[in-house]
Amino acid sequence: MREKKPFKRKRNPLLAAKVSEVDWKDVELLRKFISDRGKIRARRVTGLTPQQQKQVAVAIKNAREMALLPYPTSHRV
């Protein structure tokens, strides 16, 4: 009865392909990890490792402080 496993699919972390260290100034890259409301995407969505997710989160927060990325908003951006 458990022959097919519809979930638990492997996602490629996307980062592994290009950068080893996340740069907070690389806005184009970081934009992929925020929703259109400006929230940081969850790890189960991004498919990153815990370490990478942390790096990305810190980078996004730094970028936000310098107005490179938006803070989360309830209204449309």
Next chain:
Amino acid sequence: MSRHYEVMIILDPTLDERTVTPTLETYLNVIRNSGGSVENVEIWGRRRLSYEILKHTEGIYAVLDLNATPEAVKEMDRQLSLQEIVLRTKVLRREPARATAKV
């Protein structure tokens, strides 16, 4: 002890972009006079801000790479923040082991 720093500065967009480098130069002298070195000055130019800062929707971005003592960097940051043409600054310590110097 000298460390590697990365400084980002957002300047008032009403400034002429040609005057940016000379303006920054006066503050870079703080670093140089203290025995530090300025490795790289990158002017990104005018850029849209993600949100308004002091009613401005744009800003002129500049990124500096420095080798300096903590005191010198702190002093430069203090002097910068006193300027009204400087909307915001950010100082980050980053060790030179960085390969991704793009943007």
